[in-house]
Amino acid sequence: MMPVLLISDVLLFVLIALTVTGLVFAARREPIRRAWRNVLSDPIAMAALAVLMVFVTGAILDSLHFRRALPPAAVVAPAATTAPASTMTSAKTYYSVEVESLLDVALGDPRARREKSYSAPFAHTLFERQSVDLGDGRRARQYPRLKYGAAQLKDPEHDKASDIASRAAWGVTAALGCVCVMGLLIGGGIARRHRIPLRVALHRLCEGETVLAWRAFLASSTILLVVLVPLLFLSMHYHVFGTDRVGNDLFHYAFKAMRTALLIGTLTSLVTLPLGIGFGIAAGYIGGWVDDAVQYIYTVISSIPYVLLIAASVLLMQVVIQSHDAWFDTAAARADARLVSLCLIIGAISWTSLCRLMRAEALKLRELDYVQAARAFGVTPLSIMRRHILPNAFHIVLITLVLDFSGLVLAEAVLSYVGVGVDAATISYGSMINSARAELARDPMVWWQIATAFVFMVSLVLAANLFADAVREAFDPRGQGATRRRLRRRPA
Amino acid sequence: MIAYLLRRLLWAIPILLGVNLLLFALFFIVNTPEDMARAHLGVKRVSAESIARWKSERGYDKPLFINTAAQGSKRLTDTIFFDKSVRMFALDFGQSDEGRNINHELGTRMWPSLALAVPSFLLGLAIAISVALLLALARYTAFDALTTVACVVMMSISGLFYIIAGQFIFSKLLAWVPISGYQPGLDAVRFLILPVVIGVMAGIGSSVRWYRAIFLEEMGKDYVRTARAKGLSELRVLFGHVLKNGMIPILTGVVVVIPTLFLGSLISESFFGIPGLGSFTIDAIQSQDFAIVRAMVFIGALLYIVGLILTDISYTLVDPRVRLQ
Numbered sequence: 039m040m041p042v043l044l045i046s047d048v049l050l051f052v053l054i055a056l057t058v059t060g061l062v063f064a065a066r067r068e069p070i071r072r073a074w075r076n077v078l079s080d081p082i083a084m085a086a087l088a089v090l091m092v093f094v095t096g097a098i099l100d101s102l103h104f105r106r107a108l109p110p111a112a113v114v115a116p117a118a119t120t121a122p123a124s125t126m127t128s129a130k131t132y133y134s135v136e137v138e139s140l141l142d143v144a145l146g147d148p149r150a151r152r153e154k155s156y157s158a159p160f161a162h163t164l165f166e167r168q169s170v171d172l173g174d175g176r177r178a179r180q181y182p183r184l185k186y187g188a189a190q191l192k193d194p195e196h197d198k199a200s201d202i203a204s205r206a207a208w209g210v211t212a213a214l215g216c217v218c219v220m221g222l223l224i225g226g227g228i229a230r231r232h233r234i235p236l237r238v239a240l241h242r243l244c245e246g247e248t249v250l251a252w253r254a255f256l257a258s259s260t261i262l263l264v265v266l267v268p269l270l271f272l273s274m275h276y277h278v279f280g281t282d283r284v285g286n287d288l289f290h291y292a293f294k295a296m297r298t299a300l301l302i303g304t305l306t307s308l309v310t311l312p313l314g315i316g317f318g319i320a321a322g323y324i325g326g327w328v329d330d331a332v333q334y335i336y337t338v339i340s341s342i343p344y345v346l347l348i349a350a351s352v353l354l355m356q357v358v359i360q361s362h363d364a365w366f367d368t369a370a371a372r373a374d375a376r377l378v379s380l381c382l383i384i385g386a387i388s389w390t391s392l393c394r395l396m397r398a399e400a401l402k403l404r405e406l407d408y409v410q411a412a413r414a415f416g417v418t419p420l421s422i423m424r425r426h427i428l429p430n431a432f433h434i435v436l437i438t439l440v441l442d443f444s445g446l447v448l449a450e451a452v453l454s455y456v457g458v459g460v461d462a463a464t465i466s467y468g469s470m471i472n473s474a475r476a477e478l479a480r481d482p483m484v485w486w487q488i489a490t491a492f493v494f495m496v497s498l499v500l501a502a503n504l505f506a507d508a509v510r511e512a513f514d515p516r517g518q519g520a521t522r523r524r525l526r527r528r529p530a
Numbered sequence: 531m532i533a534y535l536l537r538r539l540l541w542a543i544p545i546l547l548g549v550n551l552l553l554f555a556l557f558f559i560v561n562t563p564e565d566m567a568r569a570h571l572g573v574k575r576v577s578a579e580s581i582a583r584w585k586s587e588r589g590y591d592k593p594l595f596i597n598t599a600a601q602g603s604k605r606l607t608d609t610i611f612f613d614k615s616v617r618m619f620a621l622d623f624g625q626s627d628e629g630r631n632i633n634h635e636l637g638t639r640m641w642p643s644l645a646l647a648v649p650s651f652l653l654g655l656a657i658a659i660s661v662a663l664l665l666a667l668a669r670y671t672a673f674d675a676l677t678t679v680a681c682v683v684m685m686s687i688s689g690l691f692y693i694i695a696g697q698f699i700f701s702k703l704l705a706w707v708p709i710s711g712y713q714p715g716l717d718a719v720r721f722l723i724l725p726v727v728i729g730v731m732a733g734i735g736s737s738v739r740w741y742r743a744i745f746l747e748e749m750g751k752d753y754v755r756t757a758r759a760k761g762l763s764e765l766r767v768l769f770g771h772v773l774k775n776g777m778i779p780i781l782t783g784v785v786v787v788i789p790t791l792f793l794g795s796l797i798s799e800s801f802f803g804i805p806g807l808g809s810f811t812i813d814a815i816q817s818q819d820f821a822i823v824r825a826m827v828f829i830g831a832l833l834y835i836v837g838l839i840l841t842d843i844s845y846t847l848v849d850p851r852v853r854l855q
Contacts (some may be wrong), residue, residue: 350557503682
């Protein structure tokens with residue numbers, strides 16, 4: 039097995055490392071801690087957090103990539119007579135060109151589960167009749183059995199319902215077990231923290247009397263686990279969300295798409311943050327020609343319609359990737375390069391709104407007494423910007439980040455539809471919706487792909503929106519409403 | 531006022547110049563005409579002659595900035611930069627890569643776009659403001675809370691789902707309206723009613739929340755308390771004072787999009803087969819027609835700048851405190 043680090047994996051881990059550092063840093067400062075405590079004491083935010091954690095876990099699992107070693111027998115060993123066979127195989131191991139991730143292992147090998155075509159959720163046959171050779175020379179049109187779905191049953195018509203029920207019951211039991219363990223862990227944590235007996239801590243947890251809204255978190259996790267764990271159990275023997283046109287398991291796809299959605303929503307910040315913060319603070323604090331130049335740049339960029347500028351840039355990037363095929367050793371690396379450059383392009387275009395807000399804040403802060411005092415003491419402009427302006431304007435950065443996230447996830451679907459989104463080989467909610475469009479027009483209708491994309495995408499965006507609301511309310515010193523108005527992105 | 535407007539118009543020129551240079555850099559320097567030709571003709575096994583022919587047919591074979599082979603003023607005008615970029619200032623967009631006249635297409639496709647975009651915009655604005663006022667009136671009640679939650683849910687659903695679900699329910703299941711297509715004249719209503727309703731639905735969640743926040747903020751202000759102390763009824767306060775003052779921030783966000791209505795809606799036009807500028811752009815993107823994409827980006831920027839200027843003007847009209855200097 040050879041671990042593979044795609045560019046987006048590296049960037050994602052860098053981002054996670056930065057976030058963790060930021061959280062450790064924030065934990066040391068009382069005002070920031072208080073604001074976060076406000077966020078996490080909001081039951082809706084905690085419930086949303088549980089949903090977001092499922093997506094983040096899926097994304098991280100799907101970011102640990104590797105390539106399987108091919109069995110040595112498949113390798114044609116040249117001049118095997120001159121060298122001992124054992125050193126030959128160890129010296130030259132060939133790797134499969136298919137890049138897999140830990141998520142693929144957890145959910146079961148996707149290739150082994152590929153059917154021929156559409157099959158409905160929990161089906162044991164294909165969705166459409168195919169002509170099958172009956173063996174004695176005759177052919178008949180019938181619904182062929184699936185290779186994988188319900189393959190363990192001898193008489194699916196008769197046994198399927200009871201089989202599904204028993205597996206689902208096991209799943210629910212396991213999920214409830216997990217919930218109990220989680221509840222005990224959280225209760226234990228609270229008990230240790232406040233030095234109270236576990237029984238009291240559990241009682242407070244159940245009554246929702248804890249400082250942080252753990253009860254909401256637990257309730258939301260319960261729902262998630264009770265739904266997802268049985269589905270996971272069942273997916274070992276069924277296609278729980280059906281299969282798409284070429285027979286791919288959609289349950290698997292829905293989980294793979296989590297990574298794409300999260301990457302699009304977060305990787306862009308690697309570009310927007312440095313540009314937006316740097317230019318914004320410099321323009322606001324230094325003023326003069328710097329201010330004019332920065333204002334000019336962001337007016338130019340933001341005057342071009344968002345989708346069109348992305349489309350133009352992506353078209354060009356596509357040409358570059360097409361004409362430099364040799365840069366990428368696997369199809370996954372090529373698709374990944376396209377995903378990363380899409381994120382970078384979106385970032386390079388959307389830093390302007392953050393920049394504008396940071397500039398306005400810096401303009402305001404530079405006139406405050408403590409900044410004036412720092413200037414009088416002879417502190418250099420650079421350290422004033424770093425030590426006095428940035429920390430006091432940072433809530434804007436945070437609010438912009440969380441508010442933009444859901445917009446970016448939604449934008450991905452639109453961009454994929456326009457044809458300038460992720461690579462065709464990348465699984466995303468946008469590409470799922472896109473391929474599902476034609477399926478609704480079929481007769482009988484194929485509804486499961488669009489339904490899967492809908493449920494997962496709405497859960498993610500809704501959770502992100504609710505969480506963002508709580509963050510905004512907690513961090514916005516102006517109180518409700520004011521920042522929302524200024525931060526609102528214009529429709530593209 | 532006129533001096534101010536003149537200055538704003540002059541200020542638009544460097545911005546447009548910047549947009550133009552950015553586009554030129556993107557389309558001709560980052561990505562050479564050679565690459566474009568290859569993308570169009572297919573990457574592999576393209577002869578040098580066919581690339582040269584493709585480029586000369588579209589005028590991409592000229593030098594970028596200075597034509598050393600030409601004489602006099604032609605040294606500057608017979609170049610890609612002059613031909614493709616400078617001409618855009620005169621609103622002359624030339625030919626698309628497939629040889630169609632872009633200006634002609636713009637003139638004919640503008641009308642279906644407007645027929646879809648204007649009703650969606652007006653209806654959406656009217657409904658969003660009415661609902662927001664209603665919520666402001668019933669603030670902090672169960673109705674307010676439920677509607678606000680519904681708004682969050684509605685804005686969390688991708689616009690694509692509204693379109694797909696709408697087409698499925700109203701066109702396929704109920705067969706009330708045709709799935710897609712367009713006819714000019716009064717017949718258009720039949721084709722436009724569903725896209726308009728869906729456009730309103732998709733945008734209403736976020737705008738209701740935004741307007742509600744604005745109205746609530748206004749309601750906390752001193753003049754509202756004074757109005758109530760005078761004994762005005764809650765409705766009079768709402769319509770006579772809060773609505774008027776709340777319109778100022780609403781205008782900022784709304785006026786700027788009015789000119790861009792010409793561009794049409796990318797997604798719903800192509801889903802509903804309306805031959806407007808939105809579907810024109812999508813088709814161009816999908817067939818990699820760089821000339822059209824370049825033209826549409828430039829027009830979009832131009833209209834956005836017009837929108838910014840209109841916003842400034844509308845400020846003075848609704849808010850007498852604002853003086854333009």
